[in-house]
Amino acid sequence: MSEGLTLENVRIARGAAELIAVERHVPPGEVLAVMGPSGVGKSTLLAFVTGTLAPGFTATGRVLLDGADLTGTPPEGRRLGILFQNDLLFPHLSVGGNLAFGLAPGGSRAARRARIDAALAEIGLEGFADRDPATLSGGQKARVALMRMLLSDPRALLLDEAFSGLDAARRGQVRALVFDIARDRGLPVLMVTHDEEDARAAGGPVIRLGEDQPPG
């Protein structure tokens, strides 16, 4: 049973200056929007959660995923699905090849192909397995990147301006797809965004770093 993602007394500093202080629980299926001005530390917070904080930053506090402390777990073992702005597909692989990259190794060729076909159906791209990614629209590429990430079976989703490269109509569609899937699978979501509409569409709580989360 999923218990969600907890940021427990997380404090991140750069040198002597405290940048962020956050205490939050994100239940399964809920989206916590992280907003705030440029440079306030939104991406840094995600880096702390993934275990990839850059040198020069120090952090205290814990990240709990489904009740387990991630602090000692290396980034590749944390089972987090991460989506960035303009996430790139591998250009030398077909759409199906890109999706196969998200799958754990093993299983028969037929079983892997069946999973890929089912995944394509889930994002409304039946029959796209052999297509060259260069022939896809921006929204279609975004959906493939989303599904590649989901096939790795993450236990939480982290979105860093994930919808920023899309025009308004596609942005709304891809966003709705991500939120629906998160809800269906019971995945907690941390969403960094500059866009108030992203936060409204998510329908969950919003933290505004630098405003209602003053350090100290």
Ligand SMILES: Nc1ncnc2c1ncn2[C@@H]1O[C@H](COP(=O)(O)OP(=O)(O)OP(=O)(O)O)[C@@H](O)[C@H]1O
């Ligand atoms: N690798 C790094 N080394 C040193 N300082 C960094 C590094 N990455 C970011 N910073 C600094 O840390 C602060 C927070 O950066 P961060 O990228 O988390 O901000 P952000 O809120 O995500 O900004 P934006 O909205 O512009 O993406 C900024 O002052 C930035 O200049």
